[in-house]
Amino acid sequence: MAKRIVILVILALAGLAGGFWLGHRNPPPANAPDAAVAQLLATRLPDLRGNEQAVSQWRGKTLVINFWAPWCGPCVEEMPDLQALSSEFGSKNVQFVGIGIDTAQNMIAFEQKVKVDYPLLVAGYAGTDLARALGNKAGALPFTVVVDPQGRLHYEKLGRISSDEVRAALRPFI
Numbered sequence: 001m002a003k004r005i006v007i008l009v010i011l012a013l014a015g016l017a018g019g020f021w022l023g024h025r026n027p028p029p030a031n032a033p034d035a036a037v038a039q040l041l042a043t044r045l046p047d048l049r050g051n052e053q054a055v056s057q058w059r060g061k062t063l064v065i066n067f068w069a070p071w072c073g074p075c076v077e078e079m080p081d082l083q084a085l086s087s088e089f090g091s092k093n094v095q096f097v098g099i100g101i102d103t104a105q106n107m108i109a110f111e112q113k114v115k116v117d118y119p120l121l122v123a124g125y126a127g128t129d130l131a132r133a134l135g136n137k138a139g140a141l142p143f144t145v146v147v148d149p150q151g152r153l154h155y156e157k158l159g160r161i162s163s164d165e166v167r168a169a170l171r172p173f174i
Helices: 002-025 032-041 073-089 104-113 124-133 163-173
Strands: 044-046 052-054 062-068 094-100 120-122 143-147 153-158
Touching (some): 032 153, 062 073, 062 163, 073 094, 153 163
Parallel strands (some): 062 094, 094 120
Antiparallel strands (some): 062 143
């Protein structure tokens, strides 16, 4: 019995080593972030009223895209700060967009409690694939990216983002 366990452990370690080697041997293409931003800009999602919105309508602006959910504690904590920043930078060619990883019904109930003047789009759980493509390998929330006016990924942050971090990320564009 002990001999079988040792053999299984050795096989498991060999498999891990092989996976590690292959993962480092074939790095992702250098243009992966550009492809992810192109995918983001090609995305069309409903807003809270059910009207489909194209993310491309904000092309040419600096975009602050926040992936969030009403059930995510850190997301709820950062939402008032993001709202204040949206008001602060709204006249400076900066557009905040919240992409919700939940149902429209849950997002509407949240928005009735915490007023947000920037667009909230409903992606459901499929939004995690978009966030992963933009760099959120953990698939966790909140996740925020900043896309420059030329459509390049400039900044990404997994976890609760502070106002100072957003301001620092936006500084080159204002």
